[in-house]
Amino acid sequence: MTLVRRLASVSPTVVFSFFNTEASNRVLFAGESCNNILAYDVSDGCIPSTEGEETLMPLVERVNMFLLVAEEELRKGVGVAERDVGVKISCIVTDAFYWFCGDMAEEMNIPWVAFFNGNSFALCTHLYTDLIREKTAHLIGSAEETVDFIPGIKSIRLADLPYGVVSGDLKSPVATMLHKMGRALPTATAVSVNSFQELDADLTKSLSSKLNKFLNIGPFNLISKEKTSVKFDEYSCISWLDNQKERVVAYICFGTTLTLPPHEIVELAEALEETKTPFLWSINKDSHKHFPKGFLERTSANGTGKVVAWAPQEQVLSHIAIGVFVTHAGWNSVLESIGFGVPMICRPYFADQHLSSWMVESVWEIGLRIKGGSFTKEATCRALEQVLSKRYEKIEALKDLAHKAVASNGSSDQNFKTLLELVTAATVHTKPI
Template identity: 60%
Template structure:
């Protein structure tokens, strides 16, 4: 199709976990704000088929790229394996180059800007070759971005200290802009694990390349981490906090209907009394921890809504489901409309893995957290929740035990608790909502992004 006179922006996704969904929501915002721009959106055929309907913006055109997996690859459909990421990265650069050529021929307009998942650092080389702006989107928070940007510095400091410190030690100034951090809460890709794996190498090279980006987008609001923002802002060309994405997304309704009647059940509960339990689509605690968590909920008679996959229900204590549902204070579902649940007045605490989307959704709803982190940025996010923002707690002993979980639930849910946690969470909630209000920082930053994409700043 020929679209003479319009600008053309290509969008590259990292097609794993929540990455492509969050980037697509950003592109929908951009497409609405810049209707004279055509966006060619590159992701896997599976993602594009599921996400693009006749209701989408006319100026977003999906293009399929290969995920790099051989036809006989065995995938269980649940956990993203590092091997899958490695196979994708092996073909990604050529796939995106080929795709841009196809899209330019199809649209009839040369690509004038790249908007990409920050993981795809090599797209900066393509943008330089094409002599066009490169916008890198970090879908998580400032703390994890800083950890990966300062990887070389952190590794150097760790090499000097490693004979005298362990994972539980708190290290001052390990990450510039963060006064102290627990060594074990640094993403393992920075100093632990296989530092030569394709995924770790990708993150390391991203940290070195991202300063070349025309703009670096962060899925957060700048008032949340002022010291980290102050440190990174002079280093990047345009550091733009444009979130939280759940407050500004064009998709306001849940992606699936509430068939389990979560919201109507929450209507029957007392204000701020319910523990919402969910560990996302990737993480599930091991069987012994599921038992300990269930026992703690039952012993304290804590009302709960628990999003738990069917395969894991068999590990719960015998009779737990029947006893708690019969008494009316427990409900287990295979899926819940999380944003709507967290914003319900009955929710008093969120028991979570500490993924960035979940942390943002909890903050914007004003719900304190109990975190049981698993991997990636879960750990540093949990450090921020407990020790920097002080709006939640980490589960005692790094895993669920009956005693530790009972204590955490009591600490957060008790009406007599005077630790200021709820007040601090309300203050962060207010800052988040102000950032996306009229003349809020995230709204102004988004306007700057629109200028970059449309060429108004060039």
């Protein structure tokens, strides 16, 4: 949606038909007032629940059901959009996951522009999945083995490759989708990513040789004008941070969908108290029951800790008091941390988070992964002390490069202009995208 808004804002005569599930559109377009973005609902493939019944279906199962109907639903949606606007669609811009859109674009004789919203290293592994599987077939069960034959990636542990490349159920709907995506993307007119090419020039060069046109157009968080205002800081996180010393606070957040196992909540909490580290922890209220007895009362009373249900993350990370970001290493969080020059302690869960964590620690050297892969009191104490006592000069350098990339005539700014030309080239009059 951020990408569509950027394109639409500088192309007022182009109509962008935005396809999404009804539940997601309802959130994204609440109060939306962009005249040239038209929202269209597609089915998520799930059987509607009875009125008032909460959907308790596991996320993976819901994703699998959506993938079964996604192509059919999008094809129907395209037909509806064309009838609404009165002209044929001139370009398809999609999430890279939807590999079948390459076939649709070829049938319609129009460009297919794919957007990959993960890190470029993950994209690379999906492009070379067949090569990786062929070269590692004899290493099954050797997760700690390091390989160095993937173009653009100097070396990486098999354990850090994204789900669906060599680990997990390789015949599952998600793994199948990722595999087909990797095979289809070289046919796309262009592939864009939420990153900046200076983050890894060698990888950018490698991907540019594999794809028709590879465009780094981020980091989005440094471009978006939709910054969260302090007036929406309902838990007064910023005013609390204002009373803390510089670069001493640990900001802890694992996104909106992930929850730490109860025993890890205990270990992390005990480490914070043991090291006397000031902290701001964003965690759902239901998880409070797992805190050590008296933890909330003690840390609140002595002013060393603040636990909230939600925090304005960009504002928090930009605050001078923040010394480390304890994160799941989701790509958006990593980019935000780089954009504000905050080193990380990573506790990855799934998808490309292990890969992002490896890059943070071993490639960019702007933080570390929690030893052993999960929080223990001992490992967390050591990690907090190490990160908060060290000056991470490399993240300051990457921060500067990220800001230069999105500035006028920076690499990401120029790449976005190229993308805009590709997307709007076939539009002479008002047409849908």
